[in-house]
Amino acid sequence: MAKTRHDSPREIPEIPFAAPAGTPAGIEVMSPAELRRRVSGHTLGRPQRPDFHHLLTLTAGDLWHVVDFTGYALRPGSWLWVRPGQVQQWGDLSRAEGTLILFRQDALDPATATAARVDDPHAPAVTTPVAADAEAVTMAAEHLSREFRALGHLPLEAHIAALRHLLAVLLLRLAHLTVPVGSPAPEPDETYLRFRDAVERHFTATRRVEDYAHLLGYSGRTLARATLANAGLSAKEFIDRRVVLEAKRLLAHGDETAAQISDHLGFVTPSQFSKYFTQRTGRSPIDFRRGIRGLDGPTRAK
Structure with a gap:
């Protein structure tokens, strides 16, 4: 161990x-x-x-x-x-x-x-x-x-x-047991897999779909169609969800300030990060940290 x-x-x-x-x-x-x-x-x-x-x-x-x-x-x-x-x-x-x-x-x-x-x-x-x-x-x-x-x-x-x-x-x-019975899912296509992996590597450097399209040699529309077909959401939302997840991890479990997390995630200013996080979660970074470490608990899986 x-x-x-x-x-x-x-x-x-x-x-x-x-x-x-x-x-x-x-x-x-x-x-x-x-x-x-x-x-x-x-x-x-x-x-x-x-x-x-x-x-x-x-x-x-x-x-x-x-x-x-x-x-x-x-x-x-x-x-x-x-x-x-x-x-x-x-x-x-x-x-x-x-x-x-x-x-x-x-x-x-x-x-x-x-x-x-x-x-x-x-x-x-x-x-x-x-x-x-x-x-x-x-x-x-x-x-x-x-x-x-x-x-x-x-x-x-x-x-x-x-x-x-x-x-x-x-x-x-x-x-192959993770697919609901009676609803066989197609294998993820190469475009989506390349995009997913690129987001995992570069989400702290860019949040722009256009940058990923240029990096991978696709059009923005191609990435949008592939992400919608394979993940059920837009390419921009896919990127944003990854950024927000990492922000939540650092706010909940780390000791970095919101300003330090902002810098770690590639935002120009702490205020830009705060606005971005609040728009996507309904809570400011500070409110989220206080809640998750206080009265609020993790979401219970059903």
Whole structure:
């Protein structure tokens, strides 16, 4: 399990993946009880931004888990998938039993990573397989867990290969359970994927659709059509939602002033940032920070 690194008291704590001794595959499997023994409840309850994936399923009990201001009430049978860069807070693990799988994205081959959409920050955080699929997903997780604990039963290279293949099977199954039954969704097209990735890289540098169109070699209309078809919103709103999410993360969990956050996000002046944030959230940055740290709580997922 990784240890928290505090680069600065002004930043959200970031957690790098640190492989346990003897597990060089970038994959770790444990139970909630094991996590409780390694990390204090106080530390788990604080906001943290891991740079690796978390997959959690419960076999008994329940758990309240917050991901980017949305709380999820987890029950047996459901799967939680927290992706790198998302800010999470653990609830009380004392009643939770199940399996927690941690993995770095480079533990997967590129084809699997693409097919399983592991780098999609807009993918659903929680999915609950229907009975017909639940058994196959559970078997894949159990097989992965057994192989993780069977170090030494195979030559090391074979053990690592087996772990990666078993993780790939589990992720591919989970990725294709996030589509509502009876409503198969088309694969995201290349234009949208390139735009999404460019926004993730450059949202602190520009919020203009025209800049992304120029960068990617498309017209603004092409980006608008692709984003509407794949994400259900305009290209400008897609960019704005990413900027607002990062602003909320920093306001809620960091110690930077609104002026420092404004500069971090690429605004010319703090007043420009305040106006932008207020227009899109209905609250000023300061009011949002006071609310989220006071009486207001995270949105409860239904």
